[in-house]
Amino acid sequence: MGTSAKALDAIKNSLGIPSRYPDGSAIELRKNLANFNNININNIICGNGSDEILSMFANCFAGQNDEIIYSEHGFLVYPIATKAAGAIPIIAKEKNYKANVEEIIKVCSSKTKVCFIANPNNPTGTYLTRDELITLRQKLPINCLLVIDSAYAEYVEKEDYTNGFDLVNKFENVACTRTFSKIYGLAALRIGWAYASLDVIDYLNRIRLPFNINTIAQNAAIAAIQDQLFIRKAIKHNNIWKNYIEKELIDLGINIIPGVGNFVLAQYNNIEQANNCYIYLEENNIFVRKVSEYGLADCLRITVGLEKENIYLIKIIKNFIENN
Ligand SMILES: Cc1ncc(COP(=O)(O)O)c(C=O)c1O
Structure with missing residues (x-):
């Protein structure tokens, strides 16, 4: 479907000010995300694509000798982010091309610091239900952060599906990533975001580079949210x-x-x-x-x-x- 005409207009209208730095806190964009999703602006961080945020999770919460779990056919940025953080990738078996809670728990250890779940996953398209995610969270070690990557959430209309926000509200050790690259059609501008507890957002902000999202991307994303x-x-x-x-x-x-x-x-x-x-x-x-x-x-x-x-x-x- 390409990109919303309103987002394209915002891109054209942002071209005149490249000499100015972008807003390093992406305030207007975070305000729009907070209003639209009915969540608190302070629980939102924006990134240069959700890839950057996935990488920040690995860098913040895992280091040498720590382990990061993802599933057999899981999105390939997880191994990249894990290895770049110096952590050890641990791959959990899937059943019928779908992540499996029992298999993930089997490979957990005291060194497990992050578990990435793409929900739905790319390239399999399979997803864990809300109940399965809750079971997973309850069985994972308490100090392992569960990162639910909901890049394709907008497309999913199943009743047993959650984009993960309710789990972030319920558990401090769940975080959720989203992107403007898929349904919003802004992949080239690199813009994604995460919703997480204040503590988790604080840690991510400590390693976030100050001007990680350019002005054109911020303005395009704001216009895109407004064109539902x-x-x-x-x-x-x-x-x-x-x-x-x-x-x-x-x-x-x-x-x-x-x-x-x-x-x-x-x-x-x-x-x-x-x-x-x-x-x-x-x-x-x-x-x-x-x-x-x-x-x-x-x-x-x-x-x-x-x-x-x-x-x-x-x-x-x-x-x-x-x-x-
Ligand atoms: C499951 C999943 N997560 C995250 C991303 C990364 O998206 P972004 O463009 O926001 O970095 C993709 C892109 O293909 C994806 O498939």
Whole structure:
């Protein structure tokens, strides 16, 4: 769906003042986030993409000889952030491509300082329910911070799902990250944020660089929050076209890992078929994501596109299946 026209206007209107430093506290943006989400501004920190904040969690709460847990097919920024902090990555097994509370608890130790859960996860699209997250929090060591990465939260309409805010309100050792890169369509401007207890926010602010979000990004994000009509349209569009892509792929004999989010994880008969389909799509100007580095070499992640792109995608995959 691209970017809200109002956010694009805000970007154009911000171009005239590059000689001034940005607001280092992102006050207006945090005010808008607080109002829109009905939370306290002091519990919010903004980052240069949520990637920066994920990295800050690792740097703040873990160091040499500490352990950070994430799940088998978890988002790949977690190992990067863990290793950059000098900590030890610990990988918990998944069940049916979904993070599993028991498996996470099995690999916990007295050295576990952070547990990252992408909810829903990229690239599997699977999620832990609110009840599962509460069980996880109750079973994790008390001094291990549970970071719920809700980058795709806006797309999820399941009743048993939580974006994590209620858990932050309930537990001091839960934090939640969000982003403007997905439904808000501002990935290039790098802007994300976290909601956490005052203590956690205080620690993060001690290592945050003073001007981590530029003025254009701050203004664009404010305008984007204020254009919720665009967000509602994007959710509706995603529901319709994600269902369409999934149904068509199933009809073509391709397995779908059932997930929520703005992408489909298509599982082929084998690695060779996935690779050949990837090449065929590329030759036809369709660029999807190989996910072999996630341990999913027989899968491709396909992001929901515009109507004509989705129809073209299915046409090309149909040609591929018929000719291979
Ligand atoms: C699960 C998840 N978390 C976080 C991010 C990072 O987003 P950002 O652009 O805010 O750094 C992504 C981006 O792909 C993601 O898939």
